[in-house]
Amino acid sequence: MKKVYMDYAATTPVDKEVMNEMIPYFDKIYGNPSSIHGFGREAFDAIEDAREKVANLINAKPDEIVFTSGGTESDNLGVKGVAFKNKNKKGSKGYHIITSAIEHPAVLETCKHMEKLGFNVKFLPVDEYGVIDLDELEKSISKDTFLISIMFANHEIGTTQPMEKIGKLAKDNDIVFHTDAVQAVCKTPVDVNKFNIDLLSMSGHKIYAPKGVGALYVRKGVKLQTIVHGGGHERGIRSSTYNSPGIVGLGKACELGRSRLVKDMAHLKNLRDLLIKKTLNIEESYLNGHPEKRLVNNAHFRFTAIEGESLNLRLDAKGIAAATGSACSSEKLEASHILLAIGLKPEEAHGSLRLTLGRMTTKEEVDYVSGVLPDIVSTLRNMSPLWNR
Numbered sequence: 001m002k003k004v005y006m007d008y009a010a011t012t013p014v015d016k017e018v019m020n021e022m023i024p025y026f027d028k029i030y031g032n033p034s035s036i037h038g039f040g041r042e043a044f045d046a047i048e049d050a051r052e053k054v055a056n057l058i059n060a061k062p063d064e065i066v067f068t069s070g071g072t073e074s075d076n077l078g079v080k081g082v083a084f085k086n087k088n089k090k091g092s093k094g095y096h097i098i099t100s101a102i103e104h105p106a107v108l109e110t111c112k113h114m115e116k117l118g119f120n121v122k123f124l125p126v127d128e129y130g131v132i133d134l135d136e137l138e139k140s141i142s143k144d145t146f147l148i149s150i151m152f153a154n155h156e157i158g159t160t161q162p163m164e165k166i167g168k169l170a171k172d173n174d175i176v177f178h179t180d181a182v183q184a185v186c187k188t189p190v191d192v193n194k195f196n197i198d199l200l201s202m203s204g205h206k207i208y209a210p211k212g213v214g215a216l217y218v219r220k221g222v223k224l225q226t227i228v229h230g231g232g233h234e235r236g237i238r239s240s241t242y243n244s245p246g247i248v249g250l251g252k253a254c255e256l257g258r259s260r261l262v263k264d265m266a267h268l269k270n271l272r273d274l275l276i277k278k279t280l281n282i283e284e285s286y287l288n289g290h291p292e293k294r295l296v297n298n299a300h301f302r303f304t305a306i307e308g309e310s311l312n313l314r315l316d317a318k319g320i321a322a323a324t325g326s327a328c329s330s331e332k333l334e335a336s337h338i339l340l341a342i343g344l345k346p347e348e349a350h351g352s353l354r355l356t357l358g359r360m361t362t363k364e365e366v367d368y369v370s371g372v373l374p375d376i377v378s379t380l381r382n383m384s385p386l387w388n389r
């Protein structure tokens with residue numbers, strides 16, 4: 001059976017060039033990078049080389065990069081690290097965090113936890129496309145606001161946020177600006193200086209590096225309290241023995257992502273636009289998320305009278321990997337908090353489908369999916385009392 005992977009927002013395969021770069025660090029250059037002997041020094045040099053490559057991707061300096069175990073840890077470290085550092089400063093920027101209602105659970109659940117610890121959190125609503133309201137953001141800022149955490153691009157609907165304007169508001173009000181850029185890096189230009197970003201989370205497995213490695217950018221001067229105590233690695237911000245192969249892989253993936261950005265973006269946008277055009281030919285099908293301000297690899301649809309899980313299972317039976325919500329929440333059968341936040345009814349949210357493309361996606365694959373989808377939708381509708389009403 002033909003197999004087509006269209007779930008690159010959930011995870012990506014490891015790029016061959018990334019894998020080749022990593023392999024020696026499993027069995028040849030295996031020294032502990034913190035050891036002072038030659039074995040350790042060789043691994044240390046590779047970590048520092050990777051640090052530079054990660055920094056270059058986002059226009060940061062190498063000593064502003066902290067390696068972590070992935071996007072979730074980077075988000076936790078960014079939000080909690082700043083919050084714990086500020087917690088005793090009530091009345092002087094100590095208690096108020098602003099985030100959005102459509103964050104990934106790595107930020108959303110962290111912020112809800114901060115509420116339980118006594119912090120005051122504002123969850124900004126979004127419009128029908130998933131874009132935050134900048135006036136509402138500005139109105140929400142108080143003298144107690146010390147952190148704004150707004151994602152760069154959404155993992156479900158692909159909508160990108162007005163980063164430059166958020167960054168400026170944060171800077172003008174002397175507030176730390178964290179962004180979850182896990183889905184954005186390598187798919188759109190990300191520049192921490194242009195956007196005034198102070199903290200930025202990224203993850204290896206969304207950019208053709210392995211799972212279990214990521215990074216947090218920490219602007220020089222931004223103080224974090226550690227959440228992983230131990231041997232004092234990463235300037236005391238994040239202890240634990242370095243994951244040398246993973247970090248080397250992340251570095252290579254960032255180097256490749258940077259050099260291929262223009263080419264990858266053009267390739268993805270072409271195929272995504274074709275997929276959207278063909279899919280919207282299906283009767284009563286709609287695009288979720290912003291028509292233009294969206295990631296080049298994201299196509300997110302809803303179909304009247306369709307149950308997303310059934311659609312997904314039928315696509316799977318045709319060898320197509322897709323998603324109904326985010327991979328992280330698809331085991332929960334509740335409607336996605338993101339689709340509800342953009343104003344969809346629960347049944348509309350349940351009738352949604354996410355197709356995300358990657359570097360390896362071909363036009364033939366898009367044609368295959370576009371060919372199969374109308375028949376599946378029509379079969380499911382024929383069985384649905386909602387459609388036959």
Ligand SMILES: Cc1ncc(COP(=O)(O)O)c(C=O)c1O
Binds near residue numbers: 075183328
């Ligand atoms: C926007 C976003 N943030 C954070 C994460 C979590 O990253 P990781 O899987 O590396 O922990 C994901 C993963 O789906 C994501 O899409």
